[in-house]
Amino acid sequence: MQTLFQLVLSLGLMISVSLGVIGWHPAPVSAAPIIPNPNELVQVVQEIESLDAMRSGLASSLEGSTEVPTMQTMKEVCRPVGMRAMELSQEHGWQVKQVAKKYRNPDHAPGNPHDQMALAKFDQDPELIGFWGRATVDEQPGTRYYRRIAVEASCLACHGLKDRRPQFVKDGYPQDLAYNFNVGDLRGMYAVFIPDEIQHTIQNAVN
16 A cells, blocks of 8 residues: 555656656647646546556466366456456546556557557666656547556466467467476566547636
């Protein structure tokens, strides 16, 4: 809990600075500039930390198990994380995705240059946990938050050596790239997009 508090606090204090350094682009002169709502940005961090804690907690159920993971295991351990990401998107009007360069589910492949650059940034700096940036998705400008997903020991049951992957993975994911990981490796990231129109709605509601 202390770690979460420190992360939220530090990221909250750095929001204005990081948006300027990473790429804050003001709106055209004809339109009122959209200033990200600090409270919403802090909420993004809190929700993603909770999501990652869920992922870690579910994966820990595999530790010490002698049973070979099956499709049912994936439904119980992995699917709830994806479902929660979808719920966050629906609840807040954000776009929340899991993205990885070495993906298993093709839906998690980097979908744009922003994702590719963010993954490269995490790859180059193993100490980097999360950062903010500006982006345009489907012609909508907005703010993006990226958060590292690290490989834990429990992940290796399905993401370890290629030859030791569970049979359901070999059969169901012929284009699988998510293997040969070690503990501490970059597994991927959470990518959250907050459209400016959502922030504009919030600003109007509080003004």
